Amino acid sequence: MTTTLDFEVEQSAEQKAKQLAEKCTKNAEYEKLVKRERFFLAPVASKATPVAGKNTIIAVRLRPRLGEEKVNDEPQAVFVRRDAVDTHPVRYEVRSRQPKLDTHTFSPDKAYDADTTTEQIFDDIVNPLITEVCNGGVATFLAYGQTGSGKTHTVSQIQKLASKAIFQGKHLAGRSVKLWIIELAGNSAHDLINDGKEVKIREDWFHNTHIRGVLEVDIENSKTMLEYIEKASALRRTSVTDKNSASSRSHAICRIQISRKGQEKVGELYLVDLAGSEVARDTVEYGKQRFKETREINSSLSTLYKCIQSKAKADAGSRKNARVPFRESVLTRVLKPIFDPGSNLGCKLVVLACVAPCLEDLGPGSRTLQYAKDCRGMVARNKPVAYDCNVPTTWSNAELKSWIRENSGTPPINGDLLAPSESGALIIRLDAHEFEERCLKTDGVSSRQAIAVQSKLWLLHTDSKKPRSEKQASAIGTTTEEPNPITREIFWKERIRPGMVVEYVRPDPQSGQPVANLAMVLSDVTAVSPTTLDCFGQQIDTLGINEMGVRFLCGTLVPCGAMGNSGFDAQVLRQVTVDLNEMTSEVIMTKDEQTRLYFVEI
Numbered sequence: 001m002t003t004t005l006d007f008e009v010e011q012s013a014e015q016k017a018k019q020l021a022e023k024c025t026k027n028a029e030y031e032k033l034v035k036r037e038r039f040f041l042a043p044v045a046s047k048a049t050p051v052a053g054k055n056t057i058i059a060v061r062l063r064p065r066l067g068e069e070k071v072n073d074e075p076q077a078v079f080v081r082r083d084a085v086d087t088h089p090v091r092y093e094v095r096s097r098q099p100k101l102d103t104h105t106f107s108p109d110k111a112y113d114a115d116t117t118t119e120q121i122f123d124d125i126v127n128p129l130i131t132e133v134c135n136g137g138v139a140t141f142l143a144y145g146q147t148g149s150g151k152t153h154t155v156s157q158i159q160k161l162a163s164k165a166i167f168q169g170k171h172l173a174g175r176s177v178k179l180w181i182i183e184l185a186g187n188s189a190h191d192l193i194n195d196g197k198e199v200k201i202r203e204d205w206f207h208n209t210h211i212r213g214v215l216e217v218d219i220e221n222s223k224t225m226l227e228y229i230e231k232a233s234a235l236r237r238t239s240v241t242d243k244n245s246a247s248s249r250s251h252a253i254c255r256i257q258i259s260r261k262g263q264e265k266v267g268e269l270y271l272v273d274l275a276g277s278e279v280a281r282d283t284v285e286y287g288k289q290r291f292k293e294t295r296e297i298n299s300s301l302s303t304l305y306k307c308i309q310s311k312a313k314a315d316a317g318s319r320k321n322a323r324v325p326f327r328e329s330v331l332t333r334v335l336k337p338i339f340d341p342g343s344n345l346g347c348k349l350v351v352l353a354c355v356a357p358c359l360e361d362l363g364p365g366s367r368t369l370q371y372a373k374d375c376r377g378m379v380a381r382n383k384p385v386a387y388d389c390n391v392p393t394t395w396s397n398a399e400l401k402s403w404i405r406e407n408s409g410t411p412p413i414n415g416d417l418l419a420p421s422e423s424g425a426l427i428i429r430l431d432a433h434e435f436e437e438r439c440l441k442t443d444g445v446s447s448r449q450a451i452a453v454q455s456k457l458w459l460l461h462t463d464s465k466k467p468r469s470e471k472q473a474s475a476i477g478t479t480t481e482e483p484n485p486i487t488r489e490i491f492w493k494e495r496i497r498p499g500m501v502v503e504y505v506r507p508d509p510q511s512g513q514p515v516a517n518l519a520m521v522l523s524d525v526t527a528v529s530p531t532t533l534d535c536f537g538q539q540i541d542t543l544g545i546n547e548m549g550v551r552f553l554c555g556t557l558v559p560c561g562a563m564g565n566s567g568f569d570a571q572v573l574r575q576v577t578v579d580l581n582e583m584t585s586e587v588i589m590t591k592d593e594q595t596r597l598y599f600v601e602i
């Protein structure tokens with residue numbers, strides 16, 4: 001006998017089957033439309049401006065169709081063609097009730113389809129950040145998007161690949177690595193390495209952000225780093241959402257600090273997995289708390305967006321609206337080093353928009369892409385930097401290597417050893433000791449040659465910053481070389497004159513080791529009043545004459561840190577007396593009129 005209940009069950013099953021059949025017909029119809037639309041899409045031109053050298057990169061990653069989406073045969077509505085992303089929202093004509101596609105195409109700096117692996121993405125846009133950080137810069141990788149779009153999946157793999165890359169050979173020599181990982185939920189922050197202990201975000205008088213109580217661990221190898229990363233991801237706060245059974249309801253920030261032992265310059269890499277943006281109506285059924293959580297997440301994302309825009313404006317050199325509102329949310333306060341317009345550190349930002357592929361996620365996916373589009377709109381207004389052979393900051397790694405090959409003297413310095421992956425802008429910022437160390441890896445290259453190459457690069461760089469009128473004036477240049485070509489033929493020790501620069505070797509007063517110094521000859525000591533004091537406060541022995549002739553009163557040449565120690569300040573008021581026997585060679589130097597520094601010629 002059939003009961004009322006059985007009847008209701010049968011009826012609802014029938015209704016469901018009917019709905020499913022309707023949905024399948026609609027899906028099939030939609031897929032047909034998309035197929036036709038895509039057939040007629042105009043081809044995408046290849047990118048005019050390359051990613052290399054950009055301060056902010058906006059990229060998109062399309063997630064593959066997964067589990068239920070495949071089982072339910074959900075139609076795909078987002079596609080990637082070269083570096084463009086197409087979305088195909090559908091609308092029904094009011095009169096005819098016929099479906100129509102409203103196709104939109106967005107061209108980010110990079111777009112990755114569902115078949116692209118995280119390794120490929122890492123090599124493309126994250127590995128260059130590591131090079132930047134190893135050279136004392138600040139770099140950030142941010143993944144954002146709708147809940148379930150693949151942010152955590154991507155960032156956790158990127159963290160692992162980064163920890164391997166940092167400890168693999170070329171990046172790490174002579175450096176130390178530190179790590180902290182925190183999660184931000186609303187206004188509270190928790191240390192994911194230290195068992196989720198609460199930490200406080202504070203600002204000091206100088207507006208620097210401090211994370212009080214965070215455990216920063218020293219990392220010796222990639223295995224330890226991977227263990228901390230695993231531990232942190234297990235502690236991450238998750239909840240069930242419509243789209244993801246383990247949705248991250250917090251922002252996770254992993255900071256890797258890389259510093260060169262004994263050097264002040266510290267590089268910082270931030271890998272950020274942002275909480276999934278959800279639409280408020282999707283969260284209503286999960287209660288008040290969840291609604292509040294979603295509001296907080298969306299508000300911090302909106303502040304982040306304003307900060308990205310302001311950074312793009314600041315990068316473009318626009319003074320208008322240069323204020324970056326990073327104080328408006330905890331997230332952007334922690335990420336202040338990225339957005340700080342007052343910082344003179346190199347600061348690179350990669351924003352990866354993660355998008356789900358199916359029609360049912362098209363609404364939030366389109367909003368994610370709109371967010372990326374708005375950011376890119378700002379970034380794209382930044383003037384693309386065209387290659388200029390006289391402006392080192394415009395050189396790519398290949399262009400830099402070719403400059404090194406042609407301009408580093410004999411023997412030519414190996415570009416792969418001096419600049420394995422650096423661009424022109426990065427090599428300029430390279431520490432002088434490291435520059436020299438890298439040059440010395442090429443057989444037969446001397447320290448003097450290394451200094452001279454760095455000097456040449458710096459001269460070109462400072463020259464490129466001058467107005468054209470000054471450039472012409474300084475093109476005449478001032479060199480310490482003997483002006484008379486006939487006199488130049490004479491052995492240098494027999495033609496010493498005021499203004500000549502010499503290298504002399506003297507034991508270091510502390511270590512006793514012989515050290516090479518540079519000095520500019522002023523006069524011989526017999527021409528000096530007997531009351532004159534040298535730079536050590538000692539009275540100059542004006543009668544002292546050695547077997548080769550007189551001793552010389554010289555001005556000291558002091559390396560200038562602001563020029564990567566490659567430019568020298570001639571301090572004629574800080575005098576030393578140099579014995580002819582201590583002099584080892586003449587050094588030809590060029591004076592840069594703008595900086596008033598002397599640079600060694602190759």
Ligand SMILES: Nc1ncnc2c1ncn2[C@@H]1O[C@H](COP(=O)(O)OP(=O)(O)OP(=O)(O)O)[C@@H](O)[C@H]1O
Binds near residue numbers: 248
């Ligand atoms: N490229 C991918 N390849 C295979 N599986 C993926 C990929 N991206 C994401 N997934 C899977 O999709 C599911 C959701 O991904 P994930 O948790 O990374 O999303 P999310 O954007 O971080 O979501 P939420 O913001 O809710 O945390 C996971 O099961 C993940 O393994």
